Amino acid sequence: MVGRLVLPGEYIGTEEEFIASKGTYEDNGRVYSSNVGNVEVGSDFRVRVKGKREDVTIQPGDEIIGVVTEINEPLVVVAGEYLIKLGKVYEIKTRALVHASRIMGHYLDQCSKVVKARDVVRGKVVGTRGKIDLTLEPPDEGVIYAYCSRCRKPLQRINSGLYCTYCQKNETRKVSKKYGELSEGVKKR
Numbered sequence: 001m002v003g004r005l006v007l008p009g010e011y012i013g014t015e016e017e018f019i020a021s022k023g024t025y026e027d028n029g030r031v032y033s034s035n036v037g038n039v040e041v042g043s044d045f046r047v048r049v050k051g052k053r054e055d056v057t058i059q060p061g062d063e064i065i066g067v068v069t070e071i072n073e074p075l076v077v078v079a080g081e082y083l084i085k086l087g088k089v090y091e092i093k094t095r096a097l098v099h100a101s102r103i104m105g106h107y108l109d110q111c112s113k114v115v116k117a118r119d120v121v122r123g124k125v126v127g128t129r130g131k132i133d134l135t136l137e138p139p140d141e142g143v144i145y146a147y148c149s150r151c152r153k154p155l156q157r158i159n160s161g162l163y164c165t166y167c168q169k170n171e172t173r174k175v176s177k178k179y180g181e182l183s184e185g186v187k188k189r
């Protein structure tokens with residue numbers, strides 16, 4: 001658990017194990033993350049979740065987590081917020097782009113068929129010359145959080161697709177294997 005990357009709302013442990021502090025909250029005897037970042041536990045059992053804000057160089061092979069701000073065919077524009085590098089997460093502020101040919105493994109005529117504005121995506125960095133290019137093709141990459149286009153509630157993953165339990169409606173995305181379970185891929189080394 002310690003060092004693990006967690007998302008807001010993710011369960012960390014019980015109040016018997018931890019005392020909630022920065023970046024966490026408690027509810028009904030359970031401690032949850034209110035932040036995106038790595039779990040840190042002090043000797044006093046205070047648990048906090050924070051991203052590391054350091055000077056860090058973005059390199060091919062790193063992963064970026066960010067929010068899709070717009071789709072400007074054939075490009076998806078991502079406001080990068082977190083960098084995952086060698087199993088650690090860093091807070092960043094950077095713009096990254098995904099080309100239509102780097103989403104499904106074949107050319108897509110419209111990115112908006114499988115990625116929508118406001119989706120949270122995880123992408124692997126493939127280029128850093130002048131601009132940051134991401135690919136969403138590998139199984140771990142793609143949409144990791146998405147909202148129903150009708151009611152805006154979070155979509156649930158059902159098998160390989162996404163579903164709104166309120167509207168009883170399927171939505172199509174290029175879904176990451178890490179949809180809603182981001183922490184599994186970024187365990188402490």
Ligand SMILES: [Zn+2]
Nearest residue numbers: 148151164167
């Ligand atoms: Zn809905």
